Amino acid sequence: MFKWNKNKCLRCGGCISVCPNDALELTEHGIVRDEKKCINCGICELFCPVGAIKVKKNENK
Amino acid sequence: MRDVIIVGAGPGGSATAKHLSEKGYSVALYEKRQEIGAPKRCGEGISLGRVERLGLNPPKNCIRQKIDGAKIYAPSGKAVEIDYGKDSGYILERKMFDKWLAEEAARKGAFVQAKTYIKDVVRERGRVSGVKGESCSEKFEEKSKILVAADGVESKISRVAGLNTTCNPLLIDSGVQFEMAGIEIEDPKKIHLYFGNKIAPRGYLWIFPKGKDVANVGIGIIGNCTIPAIDYLKKFVENKEELKKGSILEVNAGSIPVGGFLKKMTLDNFLIVGDAAYQVNPIHGGGIYEAQFAGRIAAEVIDEALQKKNTSDKQLNKYNIEWWKQRGNSLRKIEKLREVVENLSDEDFNYLADKLTGEDLVNFTRGNSLVTLAKLLLKRPHLIKLAKALF
Numbered sequence A: 001m002f003k004w005n006k007n008k009c010l011r012c013g014g015c016i017s018v019c020p021n022d023a024l025e026l027t028e029h030g031i032v033r034d035e036k037k038c039i040n041c042g043i044c045e046l047f048c049p050v051g052a053i054k055v056k057k058n059e060n061k
Numbered sequence B: 001m002r003d004v005i006i007v008g009a010g011p012g013g014s015a016t017a018k019h020l021s022e023k024g025y026s027v028a029l030y031e032k033r034q035e036i037g038a039p040k041r042c043g044e045g046i047s048l049g050r051v052e053r054l055g056l057n058p059p060k061n062c063i064r065q066k067i068d069g070a071k072i073y074a075p076s077g078k079a080v081e082i083d084y085g086k087d088s089g090y091i092l093e094r095k096m097f098d099k100w101l102a103e104e105a106a107r108k109g110a111f112v113q114a115k116t117y118i119k120d121v122v123r124e125r126g127r128v129s130g131v132k133g134e135s136c137s138e139k140f141e142e143k144s145k146i147l148v149a150a151d152g153v154e155s156k157i158s159r160v161a162g163l164n165t166t167c168n169p170l171l172i173d174s175g176v177q178f179e180m181a182g183i184e185i186e187d188p189k190k191i192h193l194y195f196g197n198k199i200a201p202r203g204y205l206w207i208f209p210k211g212k213d214v215a216n217v218g219i220g221i222i223g224n225c226t227i228p229a230i231d232y233l234k235k236f237v238e239n240k241e242e243l244k245k246g247s248i249l250e251v252n253a254g255s256i257p258v259g260g261f262l263k264k265m266t267l268d269n270f271l272i273v274g275d276a277a278y279q280v281n282p283i284h285g286g287g288i289y290e291a292q293f294a295g296r297i298a299a300e301v302i303d304e305a306l307q308k309k310n311t312s313d314k315q316l317n318k319y320n321i322e323w324w325k326q327r328g329n330s331l332r333k334i335e336k337l338r339e340v341v342e343n344l345s346d347e348d349f350n351y352l353a354d355k356l357t358g359e360d361l362v363n364f365t366r367g368n369s370l371v372t373l374a375k376l377l378l379k380r381p382h383l384i385k386l387a388k389a390l391f
């Protein structure tokens, strides 16, 4: 699960800069995640300076 | 067909564009934002020496405040004062400054276009040979002999082009800032930096005055903190009498690389400049200078390559060599210093604040006199291992 809070987000691109698998993109519609690339690692959630991302880690990992 | 296409009109992209246009090349500079320079992602501090070294003479409206020195606060509250000399630092207005840099590029003949998002690269026989993008929602494709990625920390272009620039996420700090007004600043001719693991884990918190009652109040912290940077910043503001009643004119955020320099920043027909290659001073996070300096090196290397009609990776490798020689090696030393600083406890900070002078600190941030610091660390048994890293 990947939840992006568009009202909190400042569109700074921080999450993109730390994503280890290049799964995020900042478009006109906001942060878009490529589900196939995302590995649910949660690094973007921790990194986000304003707490605008919530990731539920893979339970079986 | 352009000689050079540059992606991203931050300081790095605009500097590269200006230098190349000056030499007579046909250059296009594309920026995804609708307004170059806004919103800013920056504390806006740069030293006069750096501005001069870049050969810049920015118009008055780009400079908000002239700075004489710094005050660095240990967790105990004890401050070490640094005297830089009268008016030897600037707090810029990046919106004006970045736009002026792009203007300068345009003046020299570069074609600059805002609201133009570069999505992908074009390839010819496997080599990068141009870009695919969308300008004011119209799709386009354009070819170039060389492509420069100056697209900042969120750089996609390098990865699309085939250079894996992904770095350890812990080498990027998470930053957020309020531009505040109606506040009291104890000494508006100084920048104020606050250290401590409770204030700003791994990083620091800054007050960069833009006038006597206006300032950028910001913070950069390690990227794996479970508490978001903005919460640390809010707490600091709320607990500080002088700031508490202030207004917030802007909320800015962004990533601040603190190391992870790339050995290889080139491919055939392609190179990277600025934040996109993590070219930032790892101790204070300053990259306005670094991006433009790298842009100048890039322009020289590209000039030679185009003259020789050889834009291969091998030819462009000169950029890697020159950047490491002129900047990388000394920034790498500063990175070692940061590695030490991030391991200091609040007690260690307090200890150092008692022992060090402002002059020492200035030297350290330039990568000099690190032996002085190492010697002090050696006196604290638990820091001996760290000290060794500095020799």
Ligand SMILES: Cc1cc2nc3c(=O)[nH]c(=O)nc-3n(C[C@H](O)[C@H](O)[C@H](O)COP(=O)(O)OP(=O)(O)OC[C@H]3O[C@@H](n4cnc5c(N)ncnc54)[C@H](O)[C@@H]3O)c2cc1C
Binding pocket: B007, B008, B009, B010, B011, B012, B013, B030, B031, B032, B033, B037, B041, B042, B043, B044, B045, B046, B116, B117, B118, B119, B150, B151, B152, B153, B154, B155, B156, B157, B175, B176, B177, B218, B252, B253, B254, B255, B256, B273, B274, B275, B276, B280, B285, B286, B287, B288, B289, B291
């Ligand atoms: C909170 C914070 C405070 C800072 N404080 C300071 C400071 O006080 N002093 C200092 O020297 N440095 C500071 N920095 C660092 C400084 O802002 C950067 O190092 C500097 O802006 C780097 O310049 P650049 O040209 O490499 O990248 P940027 O300025 O980031 O420019 C990159 C540009 O590329 C554009 N772009 C990205 N992708 C695309 C695409 N696909 N197509 C088209 N355009 C694209 C972006 O919109 C952006 O405008 C700070 C950074 C942060 C986050």
